[in-house]
Amino acid sequence: MKKKTVFRTIAVVFSVLLPLILTVSCTLNINLPKSYAMVYGISKYIDSYNEGVYPNLTYSDDDAVSVSSMLEAKGYTVITRTDSAASKEQFLADVDTINSEIRPGDLFLFYYSGHGAQSRDLEPSSKGVEPPDRDSDDEWIFLYGSIAVSGSGLTIDESRTFDDDELGKALKTIKTSRKVVIIDSCNSGGFIGNTLEIDRVPQNFTGKINILNAGVLKEAVTLYADYSKNNSAPPDISPSNALVISASGESEVTYESSSLGHGLLTYFFLDTPKDADLNKDGYVTVLESFAYVQAAINVNWNTYYLNTDYALSPHISGGAVDFVLFPAN
Numbered sequence: 567m568k569k570k571t572v573f574r575t576i577a578v579v580f581s582v583l584l585p586l587i588l589t590v591s592c593t594l595n596i597n598l599p600k601s602y603a604m605v606y607g608i609s610k611y612i613d614s615y616n617e618g619v620y621p622n623l624t625y626s627d628d629d630a631v632s633v634s635s636m637l638e639a640k641g642y643t644v645i646t647r648t649d650s651a652a653s654k655e656q657f658l659a660d661v662d663t664i665n666s667e668i669r670p671g672d673l674f675l676f677y678y679s680g681h682g683a684q685s686r687d688l689e690p691s692s693k694g695v696e697p698p699d700r701d702s703d704d705e706w707i708f709l710y711g712s713i714a715v716s717g718s719g720l721t722i723d724e725s726r727t728f729d730d731d732e733l734g735k736a737l738k739t740i741k742t743s744r745k746v747v748i749i750d751s752c753n754s755g756g757f758i759g760n761t762l763e764i765d766r767v768p769q770n771f772t773g774k775i776n777i778l779n780a781g782v783l784k785e786a787v788t789l790y791a792d793y794s795k796n797n798s799a800p801p802d803i804s805p806s807n808a809l810v811i812s813a814s815g816e817s818e819v820t821y822e823s824s825s826l827g828h829g830l831l832t833y834f835f836l837d838t839p840k841d842a843d844l845n846k847d848g849y850v851t852v853l854e855s856f857a858y859v860q861a862a863i864n865v866n867w868n869t870y871y872l873n874t875d876y877a878l879s880p881h882i883s884g885g886a887v888d889f890v891l892f893p894a895n
Contacts, residue, residue, distance in 0.1 A: 601642040601673040606652040608680040611713040625822045629679035629832040640892035673744045681708040682751030704729040705756030734803040745808035750829040755881040756816030759804035805883040834862040843894035856882040
């Protein structure tokens with residue numbers, strides 16, 4: 567089968583991060599909290615178009631169904647919404663449903679697969695730009711009803727979807743401190759609310775792969791060590807609100823592939839119950855899941871891009887907090 571690769575964005579901007587190698591050793595014997603999830607995936611933004619006909623995607627709904635099945639098998643109570651059911655109105659109603667059941671100390675996970683973008687791709691530069699102590703632009707996920715065809719182009723209804731700050735505010739209302747967000751879309755690193763994320767290059771790094779380029783390395787080191795900026799009030803989804811795993815950096819695209827039948831992040835995330843228990847303690851944590859997915863993408867996907875300037879790497883919120891996602895297989 568011929569491989570088809572599709573960008574999950576409006577703008578095509580690439581960057582790269584290097585893989586994280588995580589090795590820990592411990593033994594856990596714990597009682598897991600109750601786990602709840604809202605799983606959203608949108609392939610058909612325009613009902614009159616077939617899947618795969620722009621702006622529709624092909625595999626985001628399949629991503630959501632597969633992730634839901636995996637989480638349900640691991641004991642999660644899951645709300646699954648795909649395509650026309652995955653609206654902003656439904657999201658807010660589902661948050662109310664979760665809050666009627668969840669208790670402090672329980673685990674909440676929000677998963678999204680679909681289109682993402684930065685405000686600079688959607689609006690004039692005079693709109694959507696964040697204050698100097700924050701990342702340069704808002705990033706967006708697009709729920710159903712937020713994208714419409716207008717003539718030969720597209721229109722965006724911002725009131726029917728979420729930017730990074732608004733999603734953070736919505737998730738903050740969920741009545742537990744244990745929250746995880748997984749976003750399989752372009753520009754999703756912009757939802758991470760701190761620049762000291764766990765990665766070798768910060769999420770606002772915009773250089774290309776060229777380890778011999780001293781300017782690129784200087785930029786990366788300068789951004790990572792700029793504590794006056796990194797310690798400012800966190801925008802987006804702060805680590806104190808939720809741990810975030812993103813499919814890409816804030817200025818990177820991500821992909822879905824016909825040879826995989828999923829988005830890249832999701833394809834490898836689905837393997838984490840059997841492959842991501844890195845310390846062999848019987849549980850898969852958020853950090854272990856991220857480390858496995860990032861390494862798998864670098865080994866299995868980025869090898870295709872060795873002769874180009876671009877590659878793809880997931881990102882994760884920084885901080886010392888980690889949660890158990892589920893028991894390992």
